[in-house]
Amino acid sequence: MSVAATIRIQEADFDVAQEIAQLSKGRTDVGAVVSFTGICRGTEGSEPIAALRLEHYPGMAEAEIKRQAEEAMSRWPLQGLTIIHRFGRIAPGENIVLVVTASSHRQAAFQAAEFLMDYLKTNAPFWKQEESARGTSWIEAQSHDDAAAARWTKS
Amino acid sequence: MKVKYFAWVRERIGKAEETIEPPASVRTVDELMAWLSGRGEAYAYAFEKPKVIRAAIDHAHVKADAAISGAREIAFFPPMTGG
Numbered sequence: 051m052s053v054a055a056t057i058r059i060q061e062a063d064f065d066v067a068q069e070i071a072q073l074s075k076g077r078t079d080v081g082a083v084v085s086f087t088g089i090c091r092g093t094e095g096s097e098p099i100a101a102l103r104l105e106h107y108p109g110m111a112e113a114e115i116k117r118q119a120e121e122a123m124s125r126w127p128l129q130g131l132t133i134i135h136r137f138g139r140i141a142p143g144e145n146i147v148l149v150v151t152a153s154s155h156r157q158a159a160f161q162a163a164e165f166l167m168d169y170l171k172t173n174a175p176f177w178k179q180e181e182s183a184r185g186t187s188w189i190e191a192q193s194h195d196d197a198a199a200a201r202w203t204k205s
Numbered sequence: 206m207k208v209k210y211f212a213w214v215r216e217r218i219g220k221a222e223e224t225i226e227p228p229a230s231v232r233t234v235d236e237l238m239a240w241l242s243g244r245g246e247a248y249a250y251a252f253e254k255p256k257v258i259r260a261a262i263d264h265a266h267v268k269a270d271a272a273i274s275g276a277r278e279i280a281f282f283p284p285m286t287g288g
Contacts, residue, residue: 088288113265172284177282188286191284
């Protein structure tokens with residue numbers, strides 16, 4: 051059965067419980083729902099931060115995440131998929147990103163969620179800037195994120 | 206063609222987007238970065254390490270050797286840090 055992914059790029063916060071419920075309510079074919087929520091930490095390295103500012107590339111962000119969602123749906127038997135990524139100013143403790151996967155069995159749901167998060171980190175056109183007492187600075191990409199994404203590459 | 210810049214590439218150049226008309230001899234993404242670098246100090250600073258810069262053509266990631274002919278919108282940006 052083919053499913054359409056729900057993809058939202060938004061400035062507003064989202065309700066994790068509501069998004070999870072949306073994928074399974076009224077259904078008896080979904081046996082597993084996995085959700086990952088990325089949350090803004092109050093420190094970056096050892097320095098306290100006031101907030102993150104997320105810049106994104108409107109148009110491409112949607113297109114790229116849609117491509118990643120389609121890839122996930124072609125690799126695992128998913129019965130539902132929701133991806134939400136926020137932009138703008140996000141304070142410590144606030145949500146940044148949500149991936150919810152629904153499947154008949156847990157393995158597909160876990161793996162698809164992990165695959166999507168690894169790809170969002172390295173391929174979705176978003177850039178984080180940290181805001182602290184010392185001003186603002188761009189957060190550098192991490193090589194361990196590239197390595198995490200690379201392990202999903204088909205040989 | 207329209208060119209867009211994001212994050213510190215945008216800050217260094219001092220604008221988010223512009224329309225450019227590179228000469229026909231500029232055929233690939235890395236040739237376009239070299240051509241843009243010649244437009245002034247701000248551009249040279251933004252593209253000082255071209256291997257670090259990522260590019261997209263019409264909303265899809267491309268490699269530095271990708272052809273730019275027919276592109277409506279080309280974007281340059283640092284490695285992404287979303288998620």
